[in-house]
Amino acid sequence: MLMKNTNPDAPEARFESQQTLMEQADATTDICDVMEAVGQSIDDLVYSKSRAITWNGAKPPKLASFKKLGKGVPLVSFFTGCGGMDLGFEAVGFEHKAAFEFNEIFCKTLRVNRPKWKVFGPPFHNGDVSKTDEIIAQLSPMTGAPFEGVFVGGPPCQPFSIAANQRFSKTGENFKRVGFAHEKNGNLLFDFVKLVVHFQPAAFVIENVPGLRDLDGGEQLSEAITILTAAGYNVEEPEVWNAADYGVPQYRQRMFVVGSRTQGCFEMPKKRDHIGAGSVLADLPGSDALNHETRRHKVASVARYMVLDYGKRDQLGRVDRLTPSRPSKTVIAGGTNGGGRSHLHPEIPRTLSVRECARLQTFPDDYKFIGPTARQFTQVGNAVPPLLAATLATQIAKAFF
Structure with a gap:
């Protein structure tokens, strides 16, 4: 709804005086x-x-307004960042079991806001998802396998991001959308897949920018889905969500790949007015x-x-x-x-x-x-909007738990 401002104390005079101040x-x-x-x-x-x-x-819906449809279902997050995805699942009642994050500042943010969460990351742990054997050793006593909960993970998106590279020409040496060829981050998707296959969570979510779906003609993401399917998962088609369609006051596209070991049917949520x-x-x-x-x-x-x-x-x-x-x-x-x-x-x-x-x-x-x-x-x-994550978590709880 739009409303014209009719305040008689209009800002024109203020602008003129401030403009003069700028000039001086x-x-x-x-x-x-x-x-x-x-x-x-x-x-x-x-x-x-x-x-x-x-x-x-x-105004955007409050996180507290979400029904606790995932109450008691355990959640483990990887590449947690400052916790946007985790907050959304928490709002829907999922029980936070562990978070893996390698950036020490991000870990401090997580620990300050959620001191009861188990955060694997600096300075006490490595938190690097590429160290899969180390993560398996840390997580196994907490979850066992199969794990009757949810794994969520969004590998660092910069190698696949258009926004991160749009200021460069695709033919220039500074264009960095190198995808899976990225020396450090390009294989983290497959590290996450390896952890899913090992722990066999009841459901998982892969989150990233839409560029992950299209890079290399979709071959790499297709390979990841093939591995997960062979491990017994029903994997939904990758879907690109615009956060603005679900109550977030921001145009923001994220890709989600959802999979589960159950026969539940995942449905896209109803869109809201922007x-x-x-x-x-x-x-x-x-x-x-x-x-x-x-x-x-x-x-x-x-x-x-x-x-x-x-x-x-x-x-x-x-x-x-x-x-x-x-x-x-x-x-x-x-x-x-x-x-x-x-x-x-x-x-x-x-x-x-x-x-x-x-x-x-x-x-x-x-x-x-x-x-x-x-x-x-x-x-x-870098974060997934918590409101968008809560919308996703609601659909996962409805479909699989």
């Missing part, structure tokens, strides 16, 4: 310093076309919110942002102003060294904070991300 300041100065000098903050900035449209419709990004960005509780940090901005950058209309891109910075009445563009993780650029807030000419990105990903406000700000952005951008 050094272009390389930090915008926060400029605003503080006049008794304001970066969040007092406005666009030239501001608050013309607001979102007055539905929810605008403004549904989760309009009421953030100010500076008291956890992880409400964004990147530093130079005056020159903000001056460019201020004149953008809804949905338009700053070509130099390659960032887009979001439209509050539409789902956000995909929240990205970026590279391993610097974190990803977030999009521009729909009403404040700055990039989104970590918490704002987390809201677009449907993480609860009390879920805390650990590490430097760039690494917080990476965790949020």
Whole structure:
């Protein structure tokens, strides 16, 4: 639902005074310093076309609203990241048994938020899924085989991702969509498959970007499915889900492959109406919110942002102003060294904070991300939206348990 803003205290005058302030300041100065000098903050900035449209419709469903259809069914996750998939299954009642994650900062995030979860990863364990013999030794006493629960795993998607490489020409030396030829991450899918075959979970989920389905003409994924089928699994056709179709205020495509040892019939969930990004960005509780940090901005950058209309891109910075009445563009993780650029807030000419990105990903406000700000952005951008994971978990519980 769209609602025109008729506030008589329109932002035009504020924009004009702020634009004058930008023109008088050094272009390389930090915008926060400029605003503080006049008794304001970066969040007092406005666009030239501001608050013309607001979102007055539905908000994303809360994780607490999901029925506990998977109550008591054990779950083991691999490549856990900051826990988006796990939170979704938890919301549907699945019992968290173990998580394997090799990044120490991500492990800290998991342990801070869920101290009762058994997290296999640094500094206490390796957490590397490629060390399959080590994982088998660690997990066997906890699960046995066959394991009457669910394995979920999303091998690192960068080797298969279009978004991770779209800034490079496919013929250039910097194009990195190398897929299964990736020296470190290309074979992790088959490591996960090996663990599924060994432990024989009642059901499994492979999660990744759509590029995994199409790379190499689909031969590698087809080989993985053939191995799983030979091990006694009924494997569903790979399906690409758009998170926006299931209540997430963000366009985000993920591929899921679901398999089970039962004869249950997995059904795709019913799609929902799309929810605008403004549904989760309009009421953030100010500076008291956890992880409400964004990147530093130079005056020159903000001056460019201020004149953008809804949905338009700053070509130099390659960032887009979001439209509050539409789902956000995909929240990205970026590279391993610097974190990803977030999009521009729909009403404040700055990039989104970590918490704002987390809201677009449907993480609860009390879920805390650990590490430097760039690494917080990476965790949020790499995650499966918990709301999408809960939708998937619901269908798995209905079909197989």
